[in-house]
Amino acid sequence: MIFLSIKRTLSDMVPRKFSSKVKGKMGYEDFVYFILSEEDKSLEPGLEYWFKCIDLDGNGVLTPNELQFFYEEQLHRMECMTQETVLFEDILCQIVDMIRPEKEDYISLRDMKSCKLSGHVFNILFNLNKFIAFETRDPFLIRQERENPTLTEWDRFAHREYIRLSMEEDIEDASNGSGDIWDESFEAPF
Template identity: 80%
Template structure:
């Protein structure tokens, strides 16, 4: 992790996090049935065997996770397109407001004929 400019994480902390994710029936050991019954078992294997996916898991965005839970039928592309649409519409509204206020200012300065 140091080669990726990340602070190393203690194995005890990772183990505690994995046990909390799995929620084993018995506290002293994990069984295969515990892993099979856990919805997050894929994350467990990523934590153990894939450093890149572990880093992605550790730095995940809680707001993005909440959005995924709100509407699980949307794909990542659908969520991206929705965010960009909102961002662009807000930019356009901001430009319209600034243009509109400029027009009002110009009209108030014009002398009557």
């Protein structure tokens, strides 16, 4: 099964046309733009990108039907991972509470841009790991966000990746030998 979000991203209706000359393929520039949009959905380019992905009819507003269309895929992922599912009606109430749109019948791009939590809406619909992380928020992450409110999601992502890669490198260095003569075998190589 091709995920709807990926299928939508690779379609001709994406908000940003690919620079790759091969139809349905991302080039390096396309991939970088996609990753930036994926990792920080709260910045304007990411907001606009994901908003246009969800706006199936291109009318400039997100309706409950469009939100449900993408949430159905998340439900399928939750079931496959034996996660406890959340009813769409509950998700819709949570989204409306987060965004506080001018009209409850739909959400406009302007509504999304005026809300700091708008990136979480896209994670609810597209990224199961981030959705679960948001639902079961770690108090450490909440404190970190409060201590550094100027950091973007991208800054936090880059910091986490830097730490992860540094730790992997430290482990690799330690496992490649310390150069200590006591670690060497006493048997002759012949």
